[in-house]
Amino acid sequence: MLQAAKVAKKLQLPDFLQNSLPEAFYLRDDVTQIARELLGKILATEMDGQICAIRITETEAYRAPDDRACHAWGNRLTPRTRVMFEPGGRAYVYLCYGIHHLFNVVTAPAGMAHAVLVRAGEPVWGEEFMLARRSMRTLTPRLCSGPGALTQALGLRTDAHNNASLLSHSGAVWISDDGRRVPQPLVSQRIGVDYAGPDARRPWRFLMPDTKFVSRPA
DNA sequence: AAGAGGATGAACT
DNA sequence: GTTCATCCTCTTG
16 A cells, blocks of 8 residues: 555545645745635645535735735734744634634745635535534535634634644645636625725635635625 | 724624 | 624734
């Protein structure tokens, strides 16, 4: 038996979760392009032996220094934004409204504070664990549609996962490519950033068409 | 030291 | 359409 197959069996990890996106995917400096390309990719978590995964259906790009909606606008470096300045391929998870943990993919080389907020997904693995975390009995698009709902379903939290690497499928959180081809995304303004003035109208929200697993229509 | 506000979601009317 | 839970982060003084 091949070594990779042995590892897979030990972790009980299905094949489609094993093709982690390489670091080079994240280190590019075009965050809107990366936000587009993350649609259809698989976001997976493993905690306490529970493996969960969703197909990403909705993303938003945030880009310092010129984007006022970005926490690191003006290259503002604070304890919270520090992780956004690190090299791409890690998680930026922060607490929003005191209640919701929001998950972002850090992108670009070190020093460029770019990130992609993952806003929604369609469950593809470990649905029973996600339902339990959400206190839901049946699968509906609400299970992981909306950035706070998504992190609750996947078990992602600021204290445990901020600055976590996304590069290894043996970690707590990673993103894999199962080869699925995705159609041209829908595009809209970002949600909930009205305070950002003109930047609020940037067309930096991307959605998979033909799915109900999004936080709201384009 | 204090205050304001937030990349939301659920439960209402 | 509205309200509001809940707490961290940042700014101001």
